[in-house]
Amino acid sequence: xxxxxxxxxxxxxxxxxxxxxxxxxxxxxxxxxxxxxxxxxxxxxxxxxxxxxxxxxxxxxxxxxxxxxxxxxxxxxxxxxxxxxxxxxxxxxxxxxxxxxxxxxxxxxxx
Amino acid sequence: xxxxxxxxxxxxxxxxxxxxxxxxxxxxxxxxxxxxxxxxxxxxxxxxxxxxxxxxxxxxxxxxxxxxxxxxxxxxxxxxxxxxxxxxxxxxxxxxxxxxxxxxxxxxxxxxxxxxxxxxxxxxxx
Numbered sequence: 727x728x729x730x731x732x733x734x735x736x737x738x739x740x741x742x743x744x745x746x747x748x749x750x751x752x753x754x755x756x757x758x759x760x761x762x763x764x765x766x767x768x769x770x771x772x773x774x775x776x777x778x779x780x781x782x783x784x785x786x787x788x789x790x791x792x793x794x795x796x797x798x799x800x801x802x803x804x805x806x807x808x809x810x811x812x813x814x815x816x817x818x819x820x821x822x823x824x825x826x827x828x829x830x831x832x833x834x835x836x837x
Numbered sequence: 838x839x840x841x842x843x844x845x846x847x848x849x850x851x852x853x854x855x856x857x858x859x860x861x862x863x864x865x866x867x868x869x870x871x872x873x874x875x876x877x878x879x880x881x882x883x884x885x886x887x888x889x890x891x892x893x894x895x896x897x898x899x900x901x902x903x904x905x906x907x908x909x910x911x912x913x914x915x916x917x918x919x920x921x922x923x924x925x926x927x928x929x930x931x932x933x934x935x936x937x938x939x940x941x942x943x944x945x946x947x948x949x950x951x952x953x954x955x956x957x958x959x960x961x962x963x
Contacts, residue, residue: 739931742924749921757914758963760883760901764891771887787877794870827881830888
């Protein structure tokens, strides 16, 4: 139990450190990219480096989010049953959404 | 578990603490984490819409090019900027530095000001 908590604590920090440069990179491009035409955005994600970095970013962001949300539930949800339900919903969300997005990225890249 | 244990109070009681810079920035870190979740969700939908084709993507472009869309995007940019910078502050604390009240207040103000500067910088560069 305590070991698991320590692991989560470490993982939250490790993902944070890796996400720091990744997010600055992504945000600096996204803000401009989101205003561009379809073909320009497609070309961006077809690029090898952009593709790989985007997949890493998505994976780590949702891992970081899941742990963080778990911490919030720990602080604010008193009933342990509700807490488990909340954690389960976040787990499903943090798996399905990045998975669908990464699959989309793969299909865009190799289309 | 008896009734007393079941009803034990939980930790951050926002209503009972005296508001000060440190607590305000701390709760903002959590609020921005929730806003960022909404933000990254939108980014995911944006990428999925990209896969679904040009017609689907056009709806997103209509949103992002509108005044309200821009306003929302700038809001998300600030939220990410704040969480990122205050996250650095947390990492420094984790290494054992910056706990003195003066230092913590100063780093807090620095984070707050920098979050706006980073937002402006990102949009000027775009």
